[in-house]
Amino acid sequence: MSTTSFSWSERWSVYLQLMRLHRPIGILLLAWPTLWGLWIAADGVPPGYILFVFVMGTILMRSAGCVINDFADRNFDGHVERTRTRPLATGRVSVREALLLAAGLSLLAFLLVLPLDALVLWLSVPALFLAGTYPFTKRFLAIPQAYLGIAFGFGIPMAFAAIHGEVPVLAWVMLIANVFWAIAYDTEYAMVDRPDDLKIGIKSAAITFGRFDVAAVMFCYASTLVLLALAGRMAALGPLYFAGLLVAAGIAGYHYRLIRERDRPRCFKAFMHNNWLGAAVFIGLVLDRAVSGGG
Numbered sequence: 001m002s003t004t005s006f007s008w009s010e011r012w013s014v015y016l017q018l019m020r021l022h023r024p025i026g027i028l029l030l031a032w033p034t035l036w037g038l039w040i041a042a043d044g045v046p047p048g049y050i051l052f053v054f055v056m057g058t059i060l061m062r063s064a065g066c067v068i069n070d071f072a073d074r075n076f077d078g079h080v081e082r083t084r085t086r087p088l089a090t091g092r093v094s095v096r097e098a099l100l101l102a103a104g105l106s107l108l109a110f111l112l113v114l115p116l117d118a119l120v121l122w123l124s125v126p127a128l129f130l131a132g133t134y135p136f137t138k139r140f141l142a143i144p145q146a147y148l149g150i151a152f153g154f155g156i157p158m159a160f161a162a163i164h165g166e167v168p169v170l171a172w173v174m175l176i177a178n179v180f181w182a183i184a185y186d187t188e189y190a191m192v193d194r195p196d197d198l199k200i201g202i203k204s205a206a207i208t209f210g211r212f213d214v215a216a217v218m219f220c221y222a223s224t225l226v227l228l229a230l231a232g233r234m235a236a237l238g239p240l241y242f243a244g245l246l247v248a249a250g251i252a253g254y255h256y257r258l259i260r261e262r263d264r265p266r267c268f269k270a271f272m273h274n275n276w277l278g279a280a281v282f283i284g285l286v287l288d289r290a291v292s293g294g295g
Contacts, residue, residue, distance in 0.1 A: 018066065018067055018087045018088070018093055019063035019066050019101075019105070020062075020066040021063065025271075025272055026065075026066065027058060027059055027062045029152060029182075029274060029275065029278065030058050030062050030155070031055065031278075032275075032279065032282055033153050033156055033175075033178040033181075033278070034054050034058055034155030034159060035054075035282050036156065036228075036281060036282060036285060037157070037159035038051060038054060038163070039282070039286060040174070040231070040235050040237075040285065041162075041171075043289065044289040044290070047163075049115070053112045053162075054159060056109075057113065058155065060105045060106070060108050061105070061109050061127070064101075064102045065131045065151075067102040067105070068102050068131070069135040070086050070087070070088045070098065071088060071095065071098050071099065071135075072136050073089075073135060074089060106128060106132075110124060110128075116161075116162045117161055119161040120158055123161055123167075126154065127151075127155075127158065130147070130154060131151050133147075134148055134151050138202050138203055139202075142203055143205045144203060145182055145190070145205045146183055148182045149178050149186075150175070150179055152178060153174070153175040153177075153179060156174045157171045157172065170231055173227055173230055173231050173234065176227055180220040180224040181221070181224040183205055183217075183220045184218075184220035184252075184255075184274075185271050185274040187206050187216065188217060188255070188259055188270045188271040189271040190205055190206035191206045191262060191264070191267040192264045192265075192267050193206075194206045214259055214262070217256075218256055221249075221252035221255070225245055228248075229245055232245070237289075239288070240287045241287075241288040243284055244283055244285060247280040248280040248281050251276055251280060255270040255273060255277075258270040258273070
């Protein structure tokens with residue numbers, strides 16, 4: 001199909017699909033750990049411009065990441081039931097267009113952080129590298145979801161750098177917590193695609209964990225919550241934050257009920273439901289800081 005046979009309105013619609021703006025779950029899963037980092041670093045509501053930069057940066061970089069992901073998988077997506085209608089797989093967008101779009105989105109994100117602390121600029125380099133290279137790790141890493149967790153959590157050290165001009169140990173503890181969370185939710189996602197991934201040779205945690213996949217997901221949820229509890233102690237957070245972690249633990253328990261039979265639609269539902277786990281942690285954090293007078 002020719003990529004020049006669309007009107008401009010149709011072309012923008014295809015671009016929006018390529019950036020996955022019609023499916024915001026990826027933006028939310030990237031936003032929650034970034035917001036955790038901002039609220040803890042600022043001890044409450046962060047400065048307005050910094051909050052704006054990180055929210056917009058999350059949207060822009062997630063969108064760019066989706067474009068790069070589809071570029072990397074353009075020869076595979078047509079063989080996977082869930083992805084066969086994506087714009088690059090169907091030829092509705094050319095490779096050149098996709099690369100230009102990803103570059104433009106990344107440039108806009110970089111321009112946003114220019115007024116911030118110099119350390120944020122330096123950290124934006126590995127952040128961009130992680131976002132751009134993650135899609136290719138599915139070729140050779142046994143658990144590419146761990147790499148995704150680093151990429152999705154890198155907003156945490158950047159948040160501390162923006163507010164304090166340094167990155168304390170607390171930020172790295174939170175980043176590791178996000179790595180475990182990403183392995184948990186993206187393994188649920190990979191459980192949906194496992195038959196197709198096995199057929200085309202893509203690696204994933206669901207394949208690597210094999211019959212221990214459900215146990216591995218629950219171990220990663222538990223590790224996430226333990227590390228977030230440790231972060232809460234390090235940041236001297238109060239009971240409302242830990243109440244949020246308890247709610248998140250209950251949500252993780254619900255996910256076990258969804259994935260234990262490995263039913264593909266229920267595994268996908270569990271993946272999507274992780275938005276509420278991230279929100280529970282954030283709401284507990286916001287309430288705790290509001291009640292204690294932080295920010």
